Amino acid sequence: MNHRMSSRVIEEPGDQGRRIGAYRGAEPGPLVICIASLHGNEPAGIAALERVLDVLSSNRFRMHGDLVGLRGNLQARRAGTRFIDEDLNRVWQRERVDAVLESLRSGESAPEGDGGPIVGSAELAEQRDLLAAFRAEDRRARGPIHVLDLHTTSSESAPFTTLGDTLQNRALALRLPVPVVLGLEEQIDGAMLHYFDRLGWANIGIEAGQHEAASSIEVHEEAVWILLETLGLIEEGSAPGPGDLRARLARRAEGLPRVLDVRYRHVVSEEDEFRMHPGFRNFDVVEAGQELGADRTGPVRTAFAGRVFLPLYQRQGDDGFFIVRQRAAEWLTVSRLLRTAGADRAATWLPGVRPHPARSDAVVVARWARNRGVIGLLHLMGFTARGESGGAVMVRRQEGPARQPESASTGG
Ligand SMILES: [Zn+2]
Structure with a gap:
């Protein structure tokens, strides 16, 4: 049986559409969705995905699963700016996403003003289109979904990953031999990756280096290849390039802490x-x-x-x-053990922590108890502070596959 012949690249008409491209494996398997240029001044991810997709198709790689590359902020990319009206990586608050999903379902334009999205915002249109694209990918998926959000930084930097600290996101990040930075998403309200936690899709952000550096493209390429291998889409050792792929990426972050x-x-x-x-x-x-x-x-x-x-x-x-x-490596082990043992249910035994009156997945922390000790323990147990609550409300992160009502296809 020749699997190679039925793997194929799906290209969008024109070369500046939402989709950079896709490679559909001959066999079912995980779906890896890569998003590049969520910030319009970060072109490296697009170039990296074009290269990876090109190598996959010209070598007719035998693949188990599917790789999809999406452009994030099309209008800002054309303008070469981080964003047009609003930062597209700060607009994924639950209420706003719900409003945009509702407008997608009813076929109307999204409601604007009155605390909702900015009226006529360029990014509102991008967000709506992205949500529709995620829904379409969810329907096409033939296995578990993993999301890679490809970014670069304004300063020179060694590569690193960021994530919402769930066990499945950690497991995904630790497949890459670069530092993992915890707690960034908690500081930033409305980051896109929050949305994938809600769907139960494993997700990480990959920061490759300086916006214009050629090495940033290489880092994104290496990261995507390593994940295609370690997630089982392609055979170990089959990614192209000289020498050991992991060693090459690890050298770029030499001497830095793991977590x-x-x-x-x-x-x-x-x-x-x-x-x-x-x-x-x-x-x-x-x-x-x-x-x-x-x-x-x-x-x-x-x-x-x-x-x-x-x-x-x-x-x-x-x-x-x-x-x-x-952060000491043992901390990761302790918190994994606590979470798998269900210690999060004991959160309300902590001083000053009581159940949330309306949400079963949240606790309320009294003002006097908002110190490093209590908040630190809640982090270990898998709770996170969300946006404007300032630590008053800590929400338990969702682990594993989403419940039906939260799936991207049904909206919710
Ligand atoms: Zn960025």
Whole structure:
């Protein structure tokens, strides 16, 4: 039986559509959905996916499962800017997504204004189209779905992954030999990856390096190939290129901790006129009290020692910088054991923590109990703070396949 002949690339007409392309395996298996250029000034992911899809099709790879590449923010990509009206990676709050899904179902345009999406926002149209695309991919899937969100940074950086800290997302991230940064998504309200947690699809963000660096394209390529191999879509060792693929990617993050978490976020607004001092690379070690930049009021220093993370070297964005620190590997083991043992059900035994009156998957933390100890234990148990609640409400992360009403096909 010749499996090779029936694998094929599906190309969209025109070359700037939502789909970069897809490669459908001869055999069923996992579906890997890659999203590139969710920020329009980050073209590396698109180039990487074009290369991977090209190699798959020209070599007629035998594949178990399917690979799909989608463009994130089409309009911003054409303009070469991070976004047009709103950051497309900050608009995935549950209520907004529900409103857009509802409009898709009824065939109307999404409701706008009154706290909803920005009226006439370019990104509202992108989001609506992306949600329709995810729904279509969900229908075509012939196995479990994994999502890779391919990004680059304004500063020079070693590659790393970000994720909502569920066990299945961790397992996916740990397949790649680069640092895992925990806690970033908790700091950022409305990141797209939240939506996939809700669907029960394993998902990670991959940050490959500086926006324009040629190496960023290579990192994304290497990451996609490694995941195609380790998820079983293609045979181990069949990815192209010289030498060992994992060793090649690992060398790019040499000397960095395996797991880090975010300890501090410096929020900036346009009026602050914040300027990062030049020369900081991602993960550079900084000391407590060190001057990292300046704003209208004078020098800006970090209160925490650690490593500077995502320093802002572009015009758009509301994160000046983050400080991250190494997290001991044992922490991952302890929290995995706690979660699989169902210790999350004991969360309300903690001082100052009571059940949420309306949600079975959430707890309410009294103001006096919102200290590192209690919040840290809740993190270990798999709870996360969500957006505006400021730690008052901690929600248990959903693990594993979604319940029926939450599937992308039915909306919800
Ligand atoms: Zn980005």
